[in-house]
Amino acid sequence: MDLKLFNTxxxxxxxxxxxxPNKVGIYACGPTVYNNAHVGNLRTFIMVDILRRVMELAGYEVKLVMNITDVGHLSSDADDGEDKMEASAREKKMTVWDIAEYxxxxFFDDTSSLNIIKPSVTCKATDHIDSMINLVKRLEEKGFTYEAGGNVYFDISKFxxxxxxxxxxxDDLQAGSRIVVDKYKKNPHDFVLWFTQSKYENHAMLWDSPWGKGYPGWHIECSAMSMEYLGDTFDIHCGGIDLIPVHHTNEIAQSEAATGVKWVNxxxxGEFLVTPKGKMSKSTGDFMTIKGLIEQGFDPLDYRYFCLxxxxxxxxxxxxxxxxxxxNxxxxxMQKIQTMREKTGGFPQGFNGDLSAHYxxxxxxxxxxxxxxxxxxxxWNLIRDDSISDEEKLYTIKKMDAVFGLSLDKEPVKLDLDGEIQKLVDDRTTARKNKDWARADEIRDKLLDMGIVLEDTPQGVRWKKK
RNA sequence: GGCGCCGUACCCAAGUGGUAAGGGAGAGGUCUGCAAAACCUUUAUGCACCGGUUCGAAUCCGGUCGGCGCCUCCA
Known part of the structure; x- marks a missing residue:
């Protein structure tokens, strides 16, 4: 069966x-590690994870490369603002390197709590400065660059x-409608490949380069690293929708200018997670983190389910x-699955015959x-279908979960009831046998106060945490 | 100013030409000592509004209203 994707x-x-044949190379724009990711950021990584899982379902061998942007990016324009990572470091009294690591x-704690499979390759920008410098050199040799005011710019008029x-x-874009255009740019859309001039003092991350001590421009890392790990032309590049107009646009220009071939097929x-006020963003303070969700009583997988x-x-x-x-x-x-596995003895190893139309x-x-x-x-339709055996349902659910990534085969947490609770449960069972309903209900209420919910099933009493 | 997206039941949300998936919540019921859980039934003659094309439109076209994103780093 053909796999269809919406190509931006x-x-x-x-x-x-x-x-x-049978292989797919995917590059995902990764996180900038200067702050905790919010759930909106994470939505995109769940999308990437679903993409790789569907690719595997389709039989492809997946190579997923994701960058870690640990070079400080500016908080606003090239000539203004300060390095986000440095600002964050100062606040927390840590070095920029410490904070990037932290x-x-x-980030990976968050993604793993969301069952996001780790990329095949995770690459830090600061480990690939040489590749970036080499790429800028190639662009320079081919005449796509110019130097001005101490920085190396990409000249978009050549592309x-x-x-x-x-x-x-x-012609229709209002360049500078919201920011001041860098006066050294020949064209407002030209962008910096290598900085040696920085407005802020004591920039902590500096590297030697043919153009002087400095640091790489915002977009060059993705071009350099993706080509290093996936080749000059690879299958899929993904990221958030906001990256289209600037980041990905510039990446394409510099990558294809350097190689002369098509870069990404x-x-x-991924679209935004929005709130009634608009897109979720750190700058407006209108955001939620995984930690915040947990504090609200949610499991990170509830969020994954929500995204699906x-x-x-x-x-x-x-x-x-x-x-x-x-x-809910x-x-x-999970409850329905649990009931089925109790009835059948668990997930079957295999299944003879064709799977249902639902699959x-x-x-x-x-x-x-x-x-x-x-x-x-x-x-859901599978689960509700009376014409299908529980064995087939469980087997199918497990196959589906390879894509969903919801840990549907996870055993529910067995509560270690301490002696006191166990005694109460037993007392209640005795009371029920003696039809002492008042006593039985009293114990049930008491357990509920302790956070234990009881369910009476034909197989006996079952309990779980509230 | 330019580019783009969206408006589907109480809520979330699929569906992009063939007569409204799914989930949550609510309601009714079966079961149960009662609950809970489970299971069953139920909830949009209509998809912002007005026109048009078509045998047929939530889906295509035009317009109106409303919401949002981008043009700055951004998932």
């Missing part, structure tokens, strides 16, 4: 054709297709109500531009 380049649904770890991805119409962009209920290419409305709805749905899902529909929907909301619907 061309803005249409296209059948995926790999550069190399937030890199925090005819500039802005194609974003469908930019350079498919561009996949919306299509990656559409904005998704974040709210605590929506989170609660996802939490996931709880109920076929699931695969079709996954292959159709990663339509997870539909896939989730397929799973």
């Amino acid at each position: 380049m061309g803005r249409e649904l296209q059948t995926f054709k790999p550069v190399q 937030y890199t770890k925090a 005819p297709d500039y802005g194609k991805l974003a469908k930019l119409n350079l 498919y561009w996949v962009h 209920t919306g299509h990656y290419s559409s904005q998704l409305q974040f709210s605590l109500d929506a989170m609660e709805s996802a939490q 749905a996931r709880k109920s899902l 076929n529909s699931f695969v079709e929907n996954a292959m159709n531009n990663l339509n997870m909301p539909r896939c989730l619907g397929d799973m």
Whole structure:
């Protein structure tokens, strides 16, 4: 079956054709590690994770490369503002290097709590400065650059297709409508490849280069590292939708100018997580983190489930109500699975015969531009279908979960009831046998206060944490 | 000013020409000593509004209203 993806380049649904048979190379723009990621950032990484899992479902061997932006990026324009990482470091009295490491770890803690599979290659920008310098040199040799005011700029007038991805119409853009244009630029859309001039003093991250001591421009790391690990032309580049007009546009220009060949075949962009006030962002203070969700009583996987209920290419409305709805749905899902595995003795190792139409529909929907909301619907329809045995359901669910990544086969946490609680449960069972309902209900209420919920099933009493 | 997206039930959300997936919440019921859980049933003659194209439109076209994003680093 063909896998179809919406390619931002061309803005249409296209059948995926790999550069190399049965293999797929994916580059994902990773985090800038100067702060905790918020759940909006994380939505994009869940999307990338779904993409790689669907690729695996389709039988491809996946090589996923993700960068860690640990070189400080400016908080505003080139001639203004300070390094985000330095600002953060000063606040926390740590060196920039410490803080990068700290937030890199925090990022991977978040992603692993969301069941996001680690990329095949994770590359730090600061480990690849030489590659970036070499790339800038190549651009310089080919005449795509100029030096001004101490910095090396990319000259977009030398690259005819500039802005194609974003469908930019350079004449109509109000350059500088919100910021002051760098006076050294020949064209407002030219961008810096290498900085030696920085407005702020004592920049902590500096490297020697042919143009002087300095640091790389914002976009060069992704071009340098993606080509280093995936080759001059690779299959898929993904990231958030906000990266289209500037970051990815500039990456394409510098990459293709350097190699002279097409750089990326498919561009996949994830839409924003939004709140009633607009997009979730750190700068407005209107954001939520994984830690925050946990404090609100959610499991990170509730958030993953929530993300799967919306299509990656559409904005998704974040709210605590929506989170609660996802939490309830996931709880109920786990409960149904638990009931089935208790009845059948667990997930079967294999299954003889063809799987139901629900599974076929699931695969079709996954292959159709990663339509997870539909896939989730397929799973619910499967669970509800009386004509299918519990064994087949469990087997199918496990296969589906390879894409969902919801740990649906996870054993529920067995509570170690301490002696006192166990005694209460036993007392209640005795009371019920003697039809002493008042006593039984009294014990049930007491346990509820202790956070233990009881369920009476034909197989006996079952308990779980509230 | 330019580019782009969106408006589907109480809430979240699929569906982009063939007669409205799924989940949550609510309601009714079965079961149960009662609860809980589970299971069943139920909730949009209509998809912002007004026109048009079509045998047929939530889906295509034009317009109106409303919301949002980008043009600055941003997932």
